[in-house]
Every structure is written in structure tokens, then in C-alpha cells.
Amino acid sequence: MLLQALDQHLINPPARPGLVGMRRFGLEFWYFGVKNARACLFVVLFFAAVFLVPRAGVFGLPRYDVLLLVAIAIQAWMLWSGLESADEIKAVCVFHLVGFALEVFKTSSGIRSWSYPDPAFTKLFNVPLFAGFMYASVGSYMIQAWRLFKLRIRHHPPYWMATLIAVLIYANFFTRHYIGDYRFYLAACALGLYARTSVVYRPFDRERSMPLPLAFVLIGFFIWLGENISTFGGVWRYPDQMGTWSVVHVGKWSAWSLLVIMTFTIIIHLKHIKARIHVSV
Template identity: 45%
Template sequence: MKPVIQLLHFGYHQAMSCIFPVAIFGTLAISSVVDIPFIHRYDAILLILLGVQYLMYRTGLETLDEIKVICLFHVIGLALELYKVHMGSWAYPDPGYTKLFGVPLYSGFMYASVASFLCQVWRRLRMDMTGWPGIAPSMLLGAAIYLNFFTHHFIPDFRWWLTGLVFIVFWKTRIIYRVRDATYRMPLSLAFILVGFFIWLAENIATFFNAWKYPDQHETWQLVSFSKISSWFLLVIISVIIVAQLKHVKASRPKNTG
């Protein structure tokens, strides 16, 4: 009976950590079949997601520090979206006033939702890590991965070399997470793969509801290429590196005892 209870508690915390991602995909789904009067769809999505973030903060579901991390990821994601749309990797065909160079501002929230999930699950499962490679190797690898998303359009794509480096750099790194009174461990690289796969599933849902379109989806929707799993795998790594370093910095701050 105890394993069932543990699984239920684990599932509950995972579900609560997914509130913002669920809000995004729920909004995309509903807005694709329900016409919102007097406002463009992309503009309405942005307003709704800003409202969700405000409510999550006011109700205590997210802390101020977590909101700051989400804003950081929104900027990082939006910069990547601007470049990718400019290069023709995908497009946002619908009109909207809150579009910048063809990119709706709500799109950054899709990257921020990954950060929201990581921050929430880190706090709820009281996560920690062992064997962390340190700030220099992790941040340099994260920067190289992010840069490769831009440079592979005009120089060779190094994603598979970078993927190999991920397994080398994080070979000894383990996630420690706690469910009630039990402590569990998981190789960090395995967590990267699992999260990347589930984001790929979510991406299929998002493109089905016209959140954006890849070039081969303009005529009719089809499954997103399996190669995108590797892209999300690498993006998750960037997210985990940034969140882990921010958590480490926060933990190392002297506590105010006054």
C-alpha cells in the first residue's frame, strides 16, 4: 500500500507543478475553437497568461523568486523565437497587436513554463543534486548549447557533440528528490531525456491547436519530427543549469537572523 501512496503523492506534486504549462495548453486549445470577440487570439492568450501568472503569485503558488526566473526564461525564449521565425524555422500566421517581428509576445511563456515546472517541482519535492560539475563547466556547456541553436543555420550543427558532452559532464550528477519521508535518486541525464520527451508531446498538442506551425504543417497538421526531442532535450539542460545555479546561489546567501 505504501508504494501506491508514494506514487499518489508524487503524482500530486507533479500535477501541481504543471499548473502553468496546463494553463498555456488549455488556453491554446480553447482559443483555437472559441472565437474571442474584439481581440486577436494571440493578444488574448498573452493577457490570459499574464493573468494566470498574477493569480499564481497572489495565491502563493509561485514565489517572487520564481516569478523572476520565469521572466528570465521568457526573455531567453523570446530571443530564440525572434531568430527562428526570422530564419523560417516556423511561423505564427495569425494577426495580433502584440507581435514583435512576426513573433507573438506570449511565445516566451512556452519556454517560461518549463522554468515554472522546474521551480515548482524543485520546491515541492525538496530537490537537491549530488555530483554537480560546478559553475564553469555547466554554464559553459549551457551557453554552447544555446549558441548552437543560433549558429547551426550557417555553420555545422554540433548538437550531437554537445549531447555527448552532456553525458560526460553530468555523468556523476544525481537528482535527489523526496516524497513524504522517502528519498529517491535519479541520474540527471535520464531526467533530461524524460522531460524532453514530454515537452515534445506537448509540442505536438500545441501545433495541433495552431500555437505555431512548422513549414511542413502549413497544408495539414502532422506529427512533429522526432528530431525535435533532441532540441527539447538540450533546451531542458539549459533550463536545469540556470535553475540549479540560481538555487545554489540562493542557498549560499547568508540568512538574515536579525
């Protein structure tokens, strides 16, 4: 399969030990971009459907229902082709459930943080079932990136600490409507917890590293860009976008970065990933 051949090349590119200076930087930067683009396979295919499926739907089937079928088809194809394992699909399903529960709460009549204005047969509690796949796409990207970049984690905090901060981050998305928003306190705690943690990755034939908190922030930024694309396409709308579209508030960037931490914590419990993590003692 062509895609599998591409993956093998990206994972094990030919060594170029004599490459130095700007030529090495340029080649590593190119492979870094290609690997990230490849890791976004589910995201790209899904958001292509978001823009290509007419708002009126297809053959009488509402748009949200079509998007659900597309998301399921993409996920099934990735499993069938071996691009994701059964264990990884289970993790993606966890992301779907966690995201859908959050969507139900945020769109409820008492909260109304955002809404899904179009009709659908597959709406549950006013949330279309495809919505969970938008969260699952983040997990899919991180799983694919782990494999393509041969990621390793150095000085990861004890698992119980990482799990605790992830649970508190998720809880804050709910409790902020009742007892206040503590995201920045949680962000400070997470920054302290992961201060010594670095992610080792291989863009080309040599390992590089970056602080793990920086990776969280960068991924959160690109999710925020994707959120702007989705709201522009009318997939969902925030209250201030009902009359005319406007850029999603930059404060959402911090919320997405925290959600990335939670997603990362779920992923590290996969057996083949856990084996590449060095936990601090």
C-alpha cells in the same frame, strides 16, 4: 487557500514507515504523479487557454493577444498567491526573454523554421509576445517541482562548466544554420559532465534518486508531447505541417532535452535552490 493546503500535504505527507512492497510502490507512484501534475499548474492553465480560446479570438481581440493576457494573469496570480516568489518570477522572465529571442531568430525570413500564421496586435518581429511564456512554463514547472519534491542535487559539476555547456547549447540553436548542428556533440559533452550527478527527490515520505541526465530526457519528452499538442491546435506550425498536421519530428525531443539543461542551469542560481546543491570538487 485550498491549493496551499494541498501543497503542504504534498510537501509533508504523513509518514507511513510500515508501508512496503507493491502498496508502497503504488502510493509513491500516485504521489509522484500528483506532484508532477501540481508542478505543471502554469502549463495546464496556459494550454487549457490554447484550446479554449477560439482561433477567431474573443470580442474582436485576436487569439494570440488573448493568450498573452491569460499568461500574464496566471503569472500574476501565482506571484500574488505566493506560489512563486519574486526571485522565481525574475528567473521566469529570463526564460521568457531567452525563448523570445530564439523565436525571433527561428521565424525570421532567412530561417523560417516555423511560423505563427494568425494575426495579432502584440506581434513583435512576426512573433506574438505570448510565445516566450511557452519557454517560461518549463522554468515554472522546474521551480515548482523543486519545492514539491524537496529536490537535492548530488555531485553537480562546477558551476562554470555547467554555465559554459548551457551557453554553447543555446548558441547552437542559432549557429546550426550557418556552421552545422553540433547538438549531439554537445549532448555527449553534457552527458559526460553530468555522468555522476543525481537528483534526490521525495515522492512520498522517503527520498529516492535518479541520474540527472535521465530527468533531462524525461522532461524533454513531455515538452515534445506538448509541442505536438500545440501544433495540432494551430498555435504555430512547422513548414511540413502547413498543408495537414503531422507529428513533430522525434529529433525535436533531443533539442528540447538540451533546452531543459539550459533552463536547469538558470534555475540553480536561485539562492534557495543553490543551497540544496552539492558541487563536485
